[in-house]
Amino acid sequence: MLKYxxxxxxxxxxxxxxxxxxxVLTLAVGIxxxxxxxxxxxxxxxxxxxxxxxxxxxxxxxxxxxxxYVAGQTQPPPNLSYADAMGLMHASRATQQVTLTTSRAKLLxxxxxxxxxxxxxxxxxxxxxxxxxxxxxxxxxxxxxxDDSRERVMVIADALNRKLFGGTNSVGKSLxxxxxxxxxxxxxxxxxxxxxxxxxxxxxxxYGAGDMLYMPLEAALDDGLHSSTMNCYDSGDFSKPRVAxxxxxxxxxxxxxxxxxxxxxxxxxxxxxxxxxxxxxxRPDARLMSMRQWLDDRQAVPDDVRVQTGMALGFLLIxxxxxxxxxxxxxxxxxxxxxTRRALGASRAAIFAQFMVESAIVGLSGGVxxxxxxxxxxxxxxxxxxxxxxxAHLDPLMFAFTFVVAVSAALLAGLLPAxxxxxxxxxxxxxxx
Amino acid sequence: xxxxxxxxxxxHHRIAALLITLEIAFxxxxxxxxxxxxSTRLERMHRPTGADETHLVEVRxxxxxxxxxxxxxxxxxxxxxxxxxxSGVSHVTLVNQTLFGSSISFSSVSLSSDxxxxxxxxxxxxxxxxxxxxxxxxxxxxxxFRPDDQVTDASLNDKxxxxxxxxxxxxxxxxxxxxxxAVGKTLYAFGPNRIVxxxxxxxxxxxxxxxxxxxxxxVFPVDTPYPQGTYLLRVRDPAQRQQVIKQALSVLKKxxxxxxxxxxxxxxTEAARAKYYSADRAMAWLLAGVCVLxxxxxALGIVGLTSFWVTQRRHQIGIRRAIGATRRDILTYFQTxxxxxxxxxxxxxxxxxxxxxxxxxxxxxxxxxxxxxxxxGALVLWxxxxxxxxxxxxxxxxxxxxxxxxxx
Numbered sequence: 021m022l023k024y025x026x027x028x029x030x031x032x033x034x035x036x037x038x039x040x041x042x043x044v045l046t047l048a049v050g051i052x053x054x055x056x057x058x059x060x061x062x063x064x065x066x067x068x069x070x071x072x073x074x075x076x077x078x079x080x081x082x083x084x085x086x087x088x089y090v091a092g093q094t095q096p097p098p099n100l101s102y103a104d105a106m107g108l109m110h111a112s113r114a115t116q117q118v119t120l121t122t123s124r125a126k127l128l129x130x131x132x133x134x135x136x137x138x139x140x141x142x143x144x145x146x147x148x149x150x151x152x153x154x155x156x157x158x159x160x161x162x163x164x165x166x167d168d169s170r171e172r173v174m175v176i177a178d179a180l181n182r183k184l185f186g187g188t189n190s191v192g193k194s195l196x197x198x199x200x201x202x203x204x205x206x207x208x209x210x211x212x213x214x215x216x217x218x219x220x221x222x223x224x225x226x227y228g229a230g231d232m233l234y235m236p237l238e239a240a241l242d243d244g245l246h247s248s249t250m251n252c253y254d255s256g257d258f259s260k261p262r263v264a265x266x267x268x269x270x271x272x273x274x275x276x277x278x279x280x281x282x283x284x285x286x287x288x289x290x291x292x293x294x295x296x297x298x299x300x301x302x303r304p305d306a307r308l309m310s311m312r313q314w315l316d317d318r319q320a321v322p323d324d325v326r327v328q329t330g331m332a333l334g335f336l337l338i339x340x341x342x343x344x345x346x347x348x349x350x351x352x353x354x355x356x357x358x359x360t361r362r363a364l365g366a367s368r369a370a371i372f373a374q375f376m377v378e379s380a381i382v383g384l385s386g387g388v389x390x391x392x393x394x395x396x397x398x399x400x401x402x403x404x405x406x407x408x409x410x411x412a413h414l415d416p417l418m419f420a421f422t423f424v425v426a427v428s429a430a431l432l433a434g435l436l437p438a439x440x441x442x443x444x445x446x447x448x449x450x451x452x453x
Numbered sequence: 454x455x456x457x458x459x460x461x462x463x464x465h466h467r468i469a470a471l472l473i474t475l476e477i478a479f480x481x482x483x484x485x486x487x488x489x490x491x492s493t494r495l496e497r498m499h500r501p502t503g504a505d506e507t508h509l510v511e512v513r514x515x516x517x518x519x520x521x522x523x524x525x526x527x528x529x530x531x532x533x534x535x536x537x538x539x540s541g542v543s544h545v546t547l548v549n550q551t552l553f554g555s556s557i558s559f560s561s562v563s564l565s566s567d568x569x570x571x572x573x574x575x576x577x578x579x580x581x582x583x584x585x586x587x588x589x590x591x592x593x594x595x596x597x598f599r600p601d602d603q604v605t606d607a608s609l610n611d612k613x614x615x616x617x618x619x620x621x622x623x624x625x626x627x628x629x630x631x632x633x634x635a636v637g638k639t640l641y642a643f644g645p646n647r648i649v650x651x652x653x654x655x656x657x658x659x660x661x662x663x664x665x666x667x668x669x670x671x672v673f674p675v676d677t678p679y680p681q682g683t684y685l686l687r688v689r690d691p692a693q694r695q696q697v698i699k700q701a702l703s704v705l706k707k708x709x710x711x712x713x714x715x716x717x718x719x720x721x722t723e724a725a726r727a728k729y730y731s732a733d734r735a736m737a738w739l740l741a742g743v744c745v746l747x748x749x750x751x752a753l754g755i756v757g758l759t760s761f762w763v764t765q766r767r768h769q770i771g772i773r774r775a776i777g778a779t780r781r782d783i784l785t786y787f788q789t790x791x792x793x794x795x796x797x798x799x800x801x802x803x804x805x806x807x808x809x810x811x812x813x814x815x816x817x818x819x820x821x822x823x824x825x826x827x828x829x830g831a832l833v834l835w836x837x838x839x840x841x842x843x844x845x846x847x848x849x850x851x852x853x854x855x856x857x858x859x860x861x
Binding site: 038042045049051053126135136137138152257258259281323324326327328331332334335338339341342344345346348349350352353404405406436440 | 713733736750
């Protein structure tokens with residue numbers, strides 16, 4: 021039966037080439053546009069560290085003075101001062117924790133003929149690699165003891181290792197940063213969490229090319245590296261970052277159970293109370309944000325992308341309405357044919373099925389063409405001047421989703437015309453001939 | 454016109470008419486809002502900075518080896534003198550932050566020394582006294598800086614920092630001293646700072662904080678060492694900018710110890726502006742593309758349905774022609790029909806457009822859709838409808854009256 025419907029559908033579609041082409045084209049354009057923007061949305065709203073899903077948290081306290089404070093409305097700033105970051109690190113019982121900031125280090129390779137250049141750098145503590153589950157190509161991170169003794173060690177990114185050492189094992193070699201030799205102890209395998217969640221309030225660059233160097237915070241500070249951000253809440257000596265009343269570090273903790281989260285929250289609040297009693301802090305607010313809340317709060321998905329997605333979905337809706345209209349026109353034009361088939365004994369269900377098969381064919385062709393258009397659209401996104409450009413690729417799931425959307429859109433569009441077709445009364449149609 | 458007859462005829466095609474109405478309504482709603490977003494982006498991209506951007510180039514130099522503060526500052530002065538000697542360069546300065554640059558520096562500004570006084574975060578340009586002339590800022594009250602106004606960057610960290618004068622933008626002057634002259638008054642940023650001049654316009658290097666604060670800026674005469682700033686050169690002839698960049702790089706490379714001097718860190722301010730607004734430009738183009746596609750799809754829908762209607766009504770048209778209707782009457786019939794459907798769609802679309810705008814206002818801080826977008830959107834869709842119906846309607850006028858005599 022299905023084979024017969026297919027034959028009928030193909031015959032009818034061939035008879036009305038222009039109309040068929042119009043339907044497939046509109047559906048394809050709608051699907052192409054919405055798949056393009058949905059893919060971008062999906063890429064941007066993904067979990068940056070899937071292996072630590074639901075386990076990473078971001079504590080915040082508020083060091084500002086009491087003026088202009090509105091209880092319940094004022095949100096704590098995202099970054100911490102050195103004193104608070106270290107205070108919380110010492111007070112905590114988190115499974116793993118790390119504090120970090122970003123910098124631009126001037127790097128002088130030892131190889132002959134290489135010019136000095138700026139490298140995007142993370143200044144952090146030994147917990148970085150464990151907390152974020154970073155993969156290593158060679159070697160590993162550094163230890164707490166190396167942090168404490170301010171040893172000049174570093175981990176470099178795979179891209180830098182390829183650039184300077186041709187991808188060979190460079191552990192044990194050293195690079196000159198800020199006038200000092202730092203020994204490489206580890207080389208990361210390609211690792212570039214998207215969005216780069218830890219950077220959102222430091223340099224504010226969530227997407228695009230990643231960091232090159234990972235240096236121990238204390239040693240790098242001793243050698244005069246500066247944080248790329250410095251937000252000061254009081255007057256004082258800004259030239260010494262460890263004592264300056266300025267926020268420039270972020271803290272991430274890994275909490276694996278809800279009991280641990282509860283404990284950490286309690287610790288955070290008692291820390292703030294204790295600091296208020298000491299007169300160091302004034303505002304009582306503190307919060308512990310999950311990765312999801314953090315990404316939403318920092319608008320990791322740009323507003324432009326949300327607006328584009330909304331527009332594309334509206335566009336798809338218009339395309340579907342349009343396809344309904346065209347299918348309807350086509351089907352009503354065939355009242356005679358339907359009347360004949362009904363008179364020859366075809367049931368209403370048979371007519372309905374025939375028209376739905378026709379819609380499905382339109383949907384599938386629209387889907388295939390839509391996929392091509394989505395690929396073209398994503399190619400366009402990749403050539404846009406946005407930081408997330410390089411991430412815009414269609415993955416298998418979106419690929420499958422496209423077909424489901426296309427076929428269901430076409431079936432949805434076909435419902436009304438098919439229903440209209442199956443209620444056609446045979447007698448008047450035959451008489452009219 | 455026989456509007457009543459048209460409506461009666463449409464009643465037989467309720468679903469098809471409803472579909473076209475809906476399609477027009479959705480298009481109208483989306484297009485009104487898209488056009489509005491495009492216009493806000495264009496407006497944003499063309500905001501002036503107050504500086505004479507076409508005459509400016511900037512060169513950033515990084516230091517690799519650490520040297521004493523005195524040696525670095527001396528090197529900065531040597532650089533400035535060498536850059537000033539380049540032919541075609543009229544002014545040179547070193548500034549802590551450049552227009553459209555990535556770094557932005559703020560101080561909280563209040564009108565009293567009390568730390569609890571209400572304050573505003575204002576961006577600060579710190580440069581030697583040549584900044585005002587290099588940027589080409591217009592001093593509208595008071596004066597520019599004099600050489601003896603200048604303090605050194607290092608002295609700002611002293612226990613008793615020197616008192617330095619400040620020049621502020623007119624928008625900030627109006628905000629701090631509404632209805633009064635700001636010149637001669639004092640603001641508190643780095644201790645008390647006396648306002649010696651007001652410039653017509655100067656803005657933040659990049660958008661930060663509330664939109665109104667974009668135009669708040671202040672300038673301090675600070676002799677800054679080069680690793681903390683960017684060399685800014687004003688050229689006499691915009692055509693010479695690339696030439697000047699090349700010469701500046703070679704001058705800076707020749708001069709001084711091992712430093713980071715690279716074309717990567719040199720650009721014209723015009724290029725910086727283009728890069729800063731590239732995302733806005735891309736979004737505007739994208740929305741414009743969507744609008745065109747949307748209009749195309751809507752037109753296709755109207756063409757498809759009306760041509761079907763014409764085929765279906767051949768017999769009726771023939772009867773009308775036979776009983777005396779002219780070709781013109783037939784044409785007007787289809788045009789009026791389309792006008793009625795489009796109008797219904799537009800009314801619905803306006804309500805939808807308003808709703809979408811409310812949603813955007815809530816979630817994306819977009820301003821309210823100005824009233825005049827509604828008639829513009831309506832006009833676009835009316836014209837589109839008339840154009841799409843024209844082909845089918847003209848075909849209808851060629852239906853010969855003899856059709857009426859044939860079997861229905």
